Amino acid sequence: MGVLDNAWMGFAVAVTPRNLLYALAGCLIGTLVGVLPGVGPLAGISLLLPATFGMDPAAAIILLAAIYYGSQYGGSTTSILMNIPGESSSVVTCLDGYRMAQQGRAGPALGIAAFGSYIAGTLSVAGLMLFAPLLARVAVDFGPPEFFALMVLGLVLLGYMSSGSMLKTLMMAAVGLILGTVGIDPITGYLRFTYGQTVLADGIGFIPVAMGLFGVGEVLYSLGEKVLPAVQRPSLRTMLPTRQDWKDSAGPIGRASVIGFLIGILPGSAHVVSTFVSYALERRLSKHPERFGHGAIEGVAGPEAANNAATGGAMIPLLSVGIPSGPAPAVMMAALMIHGVRPGPLLMQENPRLFWGVIASMYVGNLMLLILNLPLVGLFVNLLRIPYPILYPVVLLFTVIGSYGISGNIGDVVIMFVFGVIGYLMRHLRFDAAPVVLALVLGPQLENSFRQSLLMSGGSFAIFFARPASAVLLAAGVALLALACLPPLARRIRGRLLAGGADGA
Amino acid sequence: MRVRHPDLISGALLLIFGLATAGESLRLPLGSLAESGPGLYPLALGLLLAGLAAVLLWQGRQGAALPETWGGRPGKLLHVVGACLFLVLALEPLGFRLTMIAFLGFLLGWVERRPLWLTAIVAVAFSLGTFYVFHALLLTSLPTGPWGF
Numbered sequence: 001m002g003v004l005d006n007a008w009m010g011f012a013v014a015v016t017p018r019n020l021l022y023a024l025a026g027c028l029i030g031t032l033v034g035v036l037p038g039v040g041p042l043a044g045i046s047l048l049l050p051a052t053f054g055m056d057p058a059a060a061i062i063l064l065a066a067i068y069y070g071s072q073y074g075g076s077t078t079s080i081l082m083n084i085p086g087e088s089s090s091v092v093t094c095l096d097g098y099r100m101a102q103q104g105r106a107g108p109a110l111g112i113a114a115f116g117s118y119i120a121g122t123l124s125v126a127g128l129m130l131f132a133p134l135l136a137r138v139a140v141d142f143g144p145p146e147f148f149a150l151m152v153l154g155l156v157l158l159g160y161m162s163s164g165s166m167l168k169t170l171m172m173a174a175v176g177l178i179l180g181t182v183g184i185d186p187i188t189g190y191l192r193f194t195y196g197q198t199v200l201a202d203g204i205g206f207i208p209v210a211m212g213l214f215g216v217g218e219v220l221y222s223l224g225e226k227v228l229p230a231v232q233r234p235s236l237r238t239m240l241p242t243r244q245d246w247k248d249s250a251g252p253i254g255r256a257s258v259i260g261f262l263i264g265i266l267p268g269s270a271h272v273v274s275t276f277v278s279y280a281l282e283r284r285l286s287k288h289p290e291r292f293g294h295g296a297i298e299g300v301a302g303p304e305a306a307n308n309a310a311t312g313g314a315m316i317p318l319l320s321v322g323i324p325s326g327p328a329p330a331v332m333m334a335a336l337m338i339h340g341v342r343p344g345p346l347l348m349q350e351n352p353r354l355f356w357g358v359i360a361s362m363y364v365g366n367l368m369l370l371i372l373n374l375p376l377v378g379l380f381v382n383l384l385r386i387p388y389p390i391l392y393p394v395v396l397l398f399t400v401i402g403s404y405g406i407s408g409n410i411g412d413v414v415i416m417f418v419f420g421v422i423g424y425l426m427r428h429l430r431f432d433a434a435p436v437v438l439a440l441v442l443g444p445q446l447e448n449s450f451r452q453s454l455l456m457s458g459g460s461f462a463i464f465f466a467r468p469a470s471a472v473l474l475a476a477g478v479a480l481l482a483l484a485c486l487p488p489l490a491r492r493i494r495g496r497l498l499a500g501g502a503d504g505a
Numbered sequence: 506m507r508v509r510h511p512d513l514i515s516g517a518l519l520l521i522f523g524l525a526t527a528g529e530s531l532r533l534p535l536g537s538l539a540e541s542g543p544g545l546y547p548l549a550l551g552l553l554l555a556g557l558a559a560v561l562l563w564q565g566r567q568g569a570a571l572p573e574t575w576g577g578r579p580g581k582l583l584h585v586v587g588a589c590l591f592l593v594l595a596l597e598p599l600g601f602r603l604t605m606i607a608f609l610g611f612l613l614g615w616v617e618r619r620p621l622w623l624t625a626i627v628a629v630a631f632s633l634g635t636f637y638v639f640h641a642l643l644l645t646s647l648p649t650g651p652w653g654f
Contacts, residue, residue, distance in 0.1 A: 051643035167561055171519055174554040178526050178547060185543035192533060192543050216589070223581055389617040393609050394631055396585075400592065400605075401639055401647065408646035410597050417589045429515045447546050459539030 003129060006356045013058055013357030014364050022055075022063040023365045024372075030070020031373060034090075035078060035380045036391070041071035043215045045331045046207045047398050049338075050405030057339035058354040062361040064335055068328050069121060069311040069362065073369045076113040076304050077380055080106055089307035092275040096292065096299030103295050107238030110377055112249050112297055113304040115241065118370040120257040120305035124312025125362045127261045128319075132348075132359070136320035139345035144456065145463050148449035149473035151442050154323060156477040157266050158435055159484070165430075166484045172426075172435035179204050179436070180443020187451055199411025206440045207334065208403040210327050212416040213433035215399040217423020219392045239374050241297075249301035252282045260306035264313020266325065274310045275303035312362065318343055319355060323442065327434055330441040512565025520558035527551030584616045600650020601640070605632035 013019060033044035044067045052060035075090035080097035093113065100109040142150070159169040182193045183203030194200040241249065256278040263274040282302045283292045292299050314325045322344030324330035336343050341351055348355045403416040423433055457463035465471045527548050536542030588611050595604045609628035613619045619627075639645040 050645040051639065054644055167557060167564070171554060171557045171561065174550055174557060175519070175522070178522075178550050178554065181547040181550070187541075188534070188543050190533060190543040192547065193529060220582060220585065223585065390613065390619065390623075390627060393612040393617075394627070396589070396612075397605055397609065397631055397635060400596070401635060401645065404596070404647060405639065405645040410593065410648075413596065414593050417586075417593060420589070421586065429511050431515065450546065451541050454538055454541060457539075459537060 003133070006133075006352065007129060007360060009353065010356030010358075010360030011363075013353050014062065014360035019059055019062050019357070019361060020364065022059050023066045023361050024368055026063040026066020027070040027073075027365050027368045027372060030067040030072075031074035031369065031376075031380065032383070033067065034071035034074020035383060036395075040214055040218075041068050041328045042210050042331060043395075043399065043402065044071060045328055045335075046211050046215075046406075047402040049207065049331065049335055049402070052335060053338065057336065057341050057351070058357045060335055060339060061332060061354065061358050062365075064332050065315070065358055065362060066365045068332065069308065069365060070369055072121075072308045072311055073114065073117050073373055074380070075307070076117070076300075077110065077377065080109045080113065080300070081381065089272050089275055089310075090304075091272070092279045092303040093300055095279070096294070096296050099293070099295035100297065100300065105295065105297075108241045108245050108297065109300050111239035111374065112241045112245055112301045114239075114370055114373045116249060116253045116256070116301045116305035117308040118366050119253050120260060120309040121311065121366040121369075122363060123257040124261045124264070124309040125359060125366065128312045128315050128362070129359055132316050132320040132355075135316060136345045136348050139321045142321075142345070142469065143467070144449040144452035145467050145470040146473065148446060148453055149464060149470040149477070150321065151323065151446045151449065153473045153477040153480075154317075154325075154442065155435075155439060156480050158438060168431050169435050172431055172433070173439040176436040176439025176441075177443040177446065179209070180440045181447065186444065186448060197411070199409055199415070203444070204415060204440065205406060205412055206437055207331060207406050208412040208416040209419045209440060210331065210437045211399045211403050212419025213423035213426070213436060214327070215395065215402075216417060216420025217427060217433065219395055220420060220424040221427045222388065222392065239377070245297050248297050251285075252278070252298045252302035253305040255281060256302040256305035257309045260309025261313040263306075264310030264325070265316050272307075274306040278302040278306035308366075315359075315362075319347060319358075320345060322347075323445075324438065327437040330438060333441070510565060512561050516558050516562035516565050520555055520562065523551045523553070523555030523558055525551070527555065581616060585612065588612055588616070597648045598650070600652070601647040602632050602636050603650060605635075 014023070029044055029048065030041060033041060045064050048063065048067065052063060055063070072089060076093050076097065079090040079093035080101050083094050083098040097109045097113070100106065155170070155173045158173060159166040180203070182200055183191070184201060185192055191201060256274070259278050259281065260274040263277065279292075279299060279302060282298045283289045286292065286296070286298060288296075314329050317323045317325050318329045318333055322333070322342065324333045333343050341347065341354060399416060400413055403412045404410070406412060426433055453463050454460075463470075464474055528551075530544040530548035530551055533544030533547075534542035535544045535548065538545075588608055591611075592604055592608050595607070599607075606628045609631060610624055613627055614621065614624035636647060640647045640649075
C-alpha cells in the first residue's frame with residue numbers, strides 16, 4: 001500500500017465521531033495545560049492516562065497526542081500576554097511577543113502564533129507520514145547491538161542538545177539509568193535495590209517520577225515567585241494578521257517548519273532548542289536585526305512554528321523505532337504498552353489502523369486547534385486571572401489523581417512527592433529534569449540490549465563495532481562527545497600555555 | 506539563602522549516590538561479561554556517575570555562587586511539604602474526598618489566608634467534583650475510605 005492509501009485508511013479511523021470527540025477533548029485540555037504556567041503537557045498526559053485504560057488503543061493515543069501538540073499552541077498565550085511562558089518552548093516567544101502586546105499588537109502576535117503553529121504542525125505531520133515508514137523499514141533489521149548503540153547515541157545527543165551543561169545532563173541521565181535498575185532483574189529474576197518495599201518490585205514508575213519532578217517540583221519552585229502581571233484581553237477581530245504581517249512571517253514559518261521537524265526527531269529538549277535555533281536564524285537573515293527583541297513579528301512566527309513542527313518530528317522515533325525522544329512521548333509510549341501495543345518498527349505492520357489513524361488525527365487536530373484557539377483566547381485569558389495561590393493547590397490535587405490512578409498504590413504518590421522535592425532542589429542547582437525521566441524510560445531497554453549483545457558475542461565488546469549500523473551509531477556518539485569536550489579542553493590548555501608564557505616572560 | 510558552591514554540593518551528593526550504588530551492586534551477583542549478573546550493569550552505572558560527579562566537583566572549585574536567593578519563603582514551603590506528607594498518610598485511611606477537602610482547606614485557608622467562603626467552595630467543589638469525574642465517569646482508581654465516602 002502506498003502512502004496515500006495508508007493516509008486514506010488513517011483518515012477513516014480519525015474522522016469517526018468518537019475519535020473526533022477525543023481529538024477535540026485532547027486539543028482543549030492540551031491548550032489549557034499549555035496556557036497555565038506550571039502545568040505542562042507531561043502532567044496533562046499523565047493525568048488522563050488512567051482514564052484511557054478502558055478505551056480502544058487508537059482512541060487513547062489520539063487523545064494523548066492531541067494534549068501533546070495542543071499544549072504547544074497554548075504555551076504562546078501567556079508568553080505574549082503576560083511575559084510568562086506557559087511552556088519552556090515558549091520562552092523565546094516572550095522576547096518579541098510581549099513587546100508586541102505592549103505596543104497594542106497582542107492580537108496579531110496571537111494570530112500569527114496560531115496560524116504559524118497550524119502551518120508548521122500540518123507540514124510536520126506530512127513529514128511524519130513520509131519518514132516514519134522509511135525509518136521503521138530500516139529499524140526492522142535492528143538487533144540488540146544496534147538498539148544499544150541507538151540508545152547510547154540518543155543519550156549523548158540529549159546532552160549535546162541540552163540547553164544547560166552537558167556534564168550535568170549526562171549525570172542526570174546516569175541517575176535515570178540507575179533508577180531504571182530498581183526492581184526485578186528481567187534476565188535473572190533477582191530483586192535489585194527494593195529493600196523489602198513491594199512498591200519497588202515492579203521498578204520505579206516514570207509517571208510518578210515525571211509528575212514529581214515537573215509538576216510538584218514546579219509548584220514548590222513557584223511558591224517563591226513574584227505575583228503575576230495583569231493580563232490583556234485582545235478581541236478576535238484584532239487577531240487576524242495584516243498582509244504585511246503575513247509577508248514578514250511567511251519565510252520564518254517555512255524555515256521553522258523544517259528546523260523544528262528535524263530537531264524534533266532528536267532526543268532532548270527538542271521543542272526548546274528548535275525555538276532558539278529558529279529565532280537566531282531569523283535574526284541573522286533579517287535585514288533589520290535590531291527590530292528583534294522590540295516587537296518583530298518574525299520573532300513570534302518562527303519560534304512558534306518551530307515548537308509545533310518539533311511535535312511531529314518527535315513522533316517519528318516513538319512510532320517507528322519505539323524510542324521516545326522526550327518525557328511527553330515517553331508517557332505516550334507507556335500508554336501504548338499498557339494497551340498491549342508495542343511501539344517500534346513492527347507497529348506499522350501489526351497495527352496499521354492505529355499507526356495511520358493517530359497520524360491522520362494530528363492533521364485534524366491541528367485544524368481544530370486553529371479554529372478553536374482564536375475565538376477561545378478570551379476564555380483562556382480569564383483562566384489566567386485565577387490567582388496562583390488558588391491554582392497551585394488544585395494542580396497538586398490533579399498530580400495526586402495522576403500518580404495514584406496509574407496503579408492504585410499510595411507508594412506511587414510517595415515517590416511523586418519525594419521526586420517533587422528533588423525536582424525543586426534540581427531547579428535551584430541548575431539541573432535539567434528531562435534526562436532523568438528519559439533515561440528512566442530507556443534504562444531497562446538499554447540494559448537488556450547491552451546484556452543480550454554480550455550474551456550473543458560471548459562477552460566480547462567487539463560485537464558493537466563489528467556490525468555496521470551499530471558501529472556508525474556509536475562512532476557518531478563518540479564524535480559528538482569529542483565535539484562537546486574538546487573545545488573547552490583546548491581553551492583551558494591554551495590558557496595555561498599563555499599563562500605559562502607570561503610567567504616565563 | 507544564597508548557595509555559594511552549588512556544584513560542590515551537587516557534585517558531592519551525586520558522588521555519594523554513585524558510590525553507594527556501586528557498593529550496593531557488589532552485594533548482588535556480578536556474573537561474567539558473557540553471562541552478566543544483576544549487579545554488573547548498576548555497578549558500571551554507579552562508577553560512571555561517581556566519575557562524572559568527581560569531574561563536577563573538580564570544576565566546581567571555581568564555580569560562582571548562584572545569583573538568586575532561594576527558599577525565600579521557607580515557612581510556606583514547609584507548610585506545603587507538610588500538607589503533602591499529611592495527604593500521603595491520610596489518603597487511603599480517610600479516602601480521597603475527605604483528605605482532599607482537608608488538604609485544599611489547609612493550603613487555601615491557612616497557608617494562603619483566603620476567605621473562608623472561597624476556601625470552602627474550592628475545597629469541596631474540587632474534591633467532590635474531581636472524584637466524580639475521575640472515579641465515577643472515567644473509572645480511575647481512587648481510594649474511598651472506610652465509610653464509603
